[in-house]
Amino acid sequence: MKITFVRPNFYPARSYDAMEPLCFAILKSLTPPDIETVLYDERLESLPVDEPTDLVAMTVETYTARRAYQVASQYRQHGIPVVMGGYHPTFMPDEASMFADAVVLGDAEGVWEQVVRDARAGRLRPRYGPYFQPTLEGLKPDRSIFAGKRYSPLALVQYGRGCRFNCEFCSIHAFYGTNLRQRPVRDVVAEIERQNKRHVFLVDDNIFVDVDRAKELFTALIPLNIRWSCQVSIDIARYPEIVELMAKSGCLSVLVGFESLDPANLQQMRKGWNSKWIDYPTAIRRFRDAGIMIYGTFVFGYDQDGPDAFEPAVEFSIEHKFLLANFNPLTPTPKADLYERLKREGRLIYDKWWLDSRFRYGEATFHPRGMTAQELTKGCYRARTAFNTASSIVRRLLDPHANLRTPYRAGIYLLSNLVSRHEIHAKQGRQLGAPTLGRPAVST
Ligand code: B12
Ligand code: SF4
Known part of the structure; x- marks a missing residue:
């Protein structure tokens, strides 16, 4: 039997920021060794839909x-059964079922083995799960599935799943609920050691679970002598000793969701805690003084945002010498919860923007209160462009605390800024999926 793993892109084109899709290393590790497996990642290569295989x-x-639905339709036209999993099919199983023979809800562990057995026996069930959320002990992703592929040299490693917060717009709470699970730190350490890569990206949505676990994890990373990056809630900066420990264990950069400079917006998105325990400038200073570079993200379109909301956020990000920043339409x-609220309020532009042939990447998908949808689209694009000008890149680089602290950091800084500058313009305004595929698989 042969299984073809497929990672579709937004649209059929290459990207320059492709990282290893960790879910396939997990699926590979759960697949019996006598089964042939191959991975195609559309961000790196075109998809050979007529290559013989038994399951996609x-x-x-x-x-x-x-795009996934379009690709699935092509495989199914060749008589090959398709299984879908991950965030979107878990949220929209009925929609995904229209394009797949089987849909897996939630985590793969404890389920994928059954899917493979059923596929082998020619008895795929239309739906698997949702099952209990399995413990993460003993997870051993098999990265041999990535051999020969030109991914970014980062090692992606997951410590835990779920987040203790519940921001209105976020998918994580919708996917994991209140369930927070961490792997034993020794498993994480062993996985990093096995990969033998210098730079690790801890992919958790929020690496800061609590003070004790943060200390345990960061302390265990010190002997590995690696450099690492992560996503973290800003409240970690309340604890200067933990930020110091992060830096000591090799943390080079953190992605922090600042989201808004307006406290009323933060309240509305259920992120009032962002400025409750520590103010932004103090938190930023703690990271930078420790030598940790900051990737700040902002979201626009909450009720307090008018057309003048963008420039202050860009200026703030430049003034605080962020390594990178992103300015996204909500x-x-x-x-x-955001989706349900906007739907109730009758403010959605499209019922399902992700399927709508009129939607373009980077565009507003609802009517904000403080500006028009077009102003929201244009404001975010303008902000991204302004943040990524050559003069901004130079201004931000000149930061002896973090970005210019070591030649390695300066190298990471320049490379990330060049990729980000390219990707912004490459993605903006693109239609999701292919415009036509002979017979459109998704008609909207
Ligand atoms: C790292 C990351 C990135 C990296 C890229 C990662 C990569 N490999 O290339 C970067 C920073 C580039 C990125 C970009 C974006 N990301 Co991102 N990203 C993540 C993050 C933090 C970790 C992904 C990961 O490695 N997870 C670990 C693996 C093991 O988990 P998993 O993929 O969920 O897989 C498990 C299950 O879902 C399931 N499963 C998954 N697939 C399948 C398939 C089958 C067949 C089966 C059986 C099971 C199964 O089994 C797996 C093991 O249990 C996630 C959040 C998260 N915690 O997952 C967001 C996340 C996936 N990203 C998200 C978004 C929105 C984006 C962007 C679109 C943002 C933007 N506006 O541009 C972009 C573009 C992504 C794209 N599609 O091209 C959202 C997706 C939400 C959604 N509803 O789909 C997430 C959930 C973040 C969030 N908080 O909302 N991202
Ligand atoms: S802190 Fe981040 S990961 Fe957690 S719920 Fe909010 S946006 Fe999502």
Whole structure:
């Protein structure tokens, strides 16, 4: 038997920021060794839909759903059964079922083995799960599935799943609920050691679970002599000793969701805690003084945002010498509370923007209160462009505390800024999926 793993892109084109899709290393580790496996990642290569295979397994996010459905239709025209899993099919199983022979809800562990057994016996069930959320002990992703592929040299490693917060727009709470699970730190350490890569990206949505676990993890990373990056809630900066420990264990950069400079917006998105225990400038200073570079993200379109909301956020990000920053239109994804609220309020532009042939990447998908949808789209694009000008890149680089602290940091800084500058313009305004595929698989 042969299984083809497929990672669709937003649209059929290459990207320059492709990282290893960890879910396939997990699926590979759960697949019996006598089964032949191959991975095609559309961000790196075109998909050979006529190559013989017995089963296609796709990971699907909301932004890739339209493209995934188109690709799945092509495989199914060749008589090959398709299984879909990941965030989007979990949130929209009925929709995904229209394009897949089987849909897996939630985590793969404890389920994928059954899917493979059923596929072998020619008895795929239309739906698997949702099952209990398995313990993460003993997880051993098999990265041999990535051999020969030109991914970024980062090692992606997961410590835990879930987040203790519940921001209105976020998919994580919708996916994991209140369940927070961490792997034993020794498993994480062993996985990093096995990969033998210098730079690790800890992919957790929020690496800061609590003070004790943060100390345990960061302390265990010190002997590995690696450099690492992560996503973290700003409240970690309340604890200067933990920020110091992060830096000591090799933390080079943190992605922090600042989201808004307006406290009323933060309240509305259920992120009032962002400025409750520590103010932004103090938190930023703690990270930078420790030598940790900051990737700040902002979201626009909450009720206090008018057309003049963008420039202050860009200026703030430049003034505080962020390594990178992103300025996104608030986007209602399925099953997030934001989606349900905007739908109730009759403010959605499209019922399902992710399937709509009129939607373009980077565009507003709802009517904000303080500006028009077009102003929201243009404001975010303007902000991204302004933040990524050559003069901004130079201004931000001149930061002896963090970005210019060592030649390695300066190298990471320049490379990340060049990729980010390219990707912004490459993605903006693109239609999701292919415009035509002979017979359109998704008609909207
Ligand atoms: C790292 C990361 C990135 C990296 C890229 C990662 C990569 N490999 O290339 C970067 C920073 C580039 C990125 C970009 C974006 N990301 Co991102 N990203 C993540 C993050 C933090 C970790 C992903 C990961 O490695 N997870 C670990 C693996 C093991 O988990 P998993 O993929 O969920 O897989 C498990 C299950 O879902 C399931 N499963 C998954 N696929 C399949 C398939 C089958 C067949 C089966 C059986 C099971 C199964 O089994 C797995 C094991 O249990 C996630 C959040 C998260 N915690 O997952 C967001 C996340 C996936 N990203 C998200 C978004 C929105 C984006 C962007 C669209 C943002 C933007 N506006 O541009 C972009 C574009 C992504 C794209 N599609 O091209 C959202 C998706 C939400 C949604 N509703 O789809 C998430 C959930 C973040 C969030 N908080 O909302 N991202
Ligand atoms: S802190 Fe981040 S990961 Fe957690 S719920 Fe909020 S946006 Fe999502």
